[in-house]
Amino acid sequence: xxxxxxxxxxxxxxxxxxxxxxxxxxxxxxxxxxxxxxxxxxxxxxxxxxxxxxxxxxxxxxxxxxx
Amino acid sequence: xxxxxxxxxxxxxxxxxxxxxxxxxxxxxxxxxxxxxxxxxxxxxxxxxxxxxxxxxxxxxxxxxxxxxxxxxxxxxxxxxxxxxxxxxxxxxxxxxxxxxxxxxxxxxxxxxxxxxxxxxxxxxxxxxxxxxxxxxxxxxxxxxxxxxxxxxxxxxxxxxxxxxxxxxxxxxxxxxxxxxxxxxxxxxxxxxxxxxxxx
Numbered sequence: 006x007x008x009x010x011x012x013x014x015x016x017x018x019x020x021x022x023x024x025x026x027x028x029x030x031x032x033x034x035x036x037x038x039x040x041x042x043x044x045x046x047x048x049x050x051x052x053x054x055x056x057x058x059x060x061x062x063x064x065x066x067x068x069x070x071x072x
Numbered sequence: 073x074x075x076x077x078x079x080x081x082x083x084x085x086x087x088x089x090x091x092x093x094x095x096x097x098x099x100x101x102x103x104x105x106x107x108x109x110x111x112x113x114x115x116x117x118x119x120x121x122x123x124x125x126x127x128x129x130x131x132x133x134x135x136x137x138x139x140x141x142x143x144x145x146x147x148x149x150x151x152x153x154x155x156x157x158x159x160x161x162x163x164x165x166x167x168x169x170x171x172x173x174x175x176x177x178x179x180x181x182x183x184x185x186x187x188x189x190x191x192x193x194x195x196x197x198x199x200x201x202x203x204x205x206x207x208x209x210x211x212x213x214x215x216x217x218x219x220x221x222x223x224x225x226x227x228x229x230x231x232x233x234x235x236x237x238x239x240x241x242x243x244x245x246x247x248x249x250x251x252x253x254x255x256x257x258x259x260x261x262x263x264x265x266x267x268x269x270x271x272x
Contacts, residue, residue: 021250021254022140022216022254023216023217023218023250023251023252023254024216025108027076027077027080027206027222028074028076028077029074030074032076033074033075033076035218036075036076037075039227040230040238041248042243043227043231043234043236043239043243044234044239046239048238048239051238051239051242052185052238052243053187053238053239054074054177054178054181054183054238055122055124055177055235055237055238056235056236056237056238063093066146066150069112070256
């Protein structure tokens with residue numbers, strides 16, 4: 006299979022076709038991205054059956070708005 | 073040193089003490105593996121009841137057993153082909169138990185959407201193991217894809233302790249699909265490059 010030539014394409018392909026070992030910087034980046042998604046996505050957006058509310062993102066937005 | 077490498081080192085310290093204790097007590101690694109699955113069933117029960125924090129604590133205990141069995145086998149010189157097979161089979165039971173606990177919880181709450189997300193995540197989690205096992209009977213190595221068992225277990229714990237199980241199910245589902253696809257692609261490439269291994 007031919008790999009995407011451009012840098013963003015290569016990054017996306019390498020994230021999809023994962024060949025990195027644990028405890029590499031690429032692994033760290035992936036872990037941080039996953040944890041950011043899990044913790045920052047408002048449960049309401051995902052229609053979470055157990056958690057409610059807007060989560061940290063909405064909390065920060067309301068703080069900024071001064072609500 | 074990387075962040076995950078550092079975290080791994082920190083957690084290895086208490087684990088080494090537990091491994092040493094198990095070695096001193098001459099506990100057979102296959103028994104440790106079996107105890108792990110029993111405790112994981114208890115975690116699944118807690119998940120089914122919606123007691124995520126309790127489930128998280130039980131998962132930590134269960135996975136200590138899961139993690140140390142191989143190391144104890146090494147220290148006790150009890151490494152065997154059956155031990156490896158037993159460990160893999162029992163791991164699948166543990167995985168499935170946790171998913172079933174969540175499926176029960178979401179179905180109790182009438183949430184068909186998350187019953188489906190969790191069921192699909194379970195299917196691809198099992199396929200992740202199956203594709204590698206099957207691939208490695210025809211090619212040398214098939215260790216590609218991000219979402220393997222340790223990642224799944226840690227994500228389950230993160231979801232349980234922080235009550236973000238829905239997001240965790242999405243992550244497990246999507247990354248397990250990628251992992252299965254990676255393994256199929258790699259196997260196809262290896263076989264077409266003539267790097268297949270004849271298996272008796």
